Amino acid sequence: xxxxxxxxxxxxxxxxxxxxxxxxxxxxxxxxxxxxxxxxxxxxxxxxxxxxxxxxxxxxxxxxxxxxxxxxxxxxxxxxxxxxxxxxxxxxxxxxxxxxxxxxxxxxxxxx
Amino acid sequence: xxxxxxxxxxxxxxxxxxxxxxxxxxxxxxxxxxxxxxxxxxxxxxxxxxxxxxxxxxxxxxxxxxxxxxxxxxxxxxxxxxxxxxxxxxxxxxxxxxxxxxxxxxxxxxxxxx
Numbered sequence: 001x002x003x004x005x006x007x008x009x010x011x012x013x014x015x016x017x018x019x020x021x022x023x024x025x026x027x028x029x030x031x032x033x034x035x036x037x038x039x040x041x042x043x044x045x046x047x048x049x050x051x052x053x054x055x056x057x058x059x060x061x062x063x064x065x066x067x068x069x070x071x072x073x074x075x076x077x078x079x080x081x082x083x084x085x086x087x088x089x090x091x092x093x094x095x096x097x098x099x100x101x102x103x104x105x106x107x108x109x110x111x112x
Numbered sequence: 113x114x115x116x117x118x119x120x121x122x123x124x125x126x127x128x129x130x131x132x133x134x135x136x137x138x139x140x141x142x143x144x145x146x147x148x149x150x151x152x153x154x155x156x157x158x159x160x161x162x163x164x165x166x167x168x169x170x171x172x173x174x175x176x177x178x179x180x181x182x183x184x185x186x187x188x189x190x191x192x193x194x195x196x197x198x199x200x201x202x203x204x205x206x207x208x209x210x211x212x213x214x215x216x217x218x219x220x221x222x223x224x225x226x
Contacts, residue, residue: 034214043116043203043217044155087154099145099168100215102154 003027004088009107012082018075020106022088025069031092033064034100035073037084044087044102047073078110114138116218118204124224130192133221137185137206143167144181145215146189147203155203161187194225 005023012018024033032051036044048055048062050071055062061074075082087105117136125131137144142163147155158177160168163184172179176195181187191198201222205215 032212041219043205043219044215045217046214049212049214099157099160100155100211102156104152104154 003090003101004103006086006088006103006106008104009109011109011111012078014080014110014112015077018078018082018108018110020073020075020086020088020108021070022072023070024088024090027068027090028092031090033062033071034089034091035060035062036087036089036100036102038087038105039081039084080110080112082108083110084108116204116206116216118218118221120221121219122222122224124226125194127196127225128193130190131194131223132188132190133202133204133223135187135189135204135218137187137204138216141206141208141216142184143207143209143211144187145205145207146179146187147205149201149203149220151200158189191223194223196225199223199225
């Protein structure tokens, strides 16, 4: 079973920041937070991952709370192409036990 | 770099028939995964290969599903016989090692069993 809780759906205005929350209250010390997204009719796409520090790349920023029980994925300037299902996943670093276990994710709709 | 290639893109079969899906991972990726995604749900791992050896097949319904990865490159997933509940998108992914910096997924094969 997925170890994360996400809202079922969210809306965001084009050009505004999209903030997608994720709760992972049972996360262990050796588990990382990963974010993937899935655009309609495509396979999931890796976005970003982190352990305890905030992370940023060309796609998004990841903010992890100090107690690591929740995180937020930030798309700074959402476009229509960012409409997708976003999955928050926790996984162990290394070994077969670190397989990605997907929940139902958050369906983000970016509106003009 | 070229992505993960899957074929066919779509397949419609009758129940009790057999079907096979093919996956060509990114060159150099030792680890290959097959996922099943039922409509409205997140992908579920079926099997993981490391080179040509199986690492995890605990979620694979072995009475009807089989998979192989000969020579540690391409992989084939087979269903025989198919059931209505096997209707889903079958996704193949590959990664360097354990994929700690992300998996790369193909676009999947959409299977409809009628």
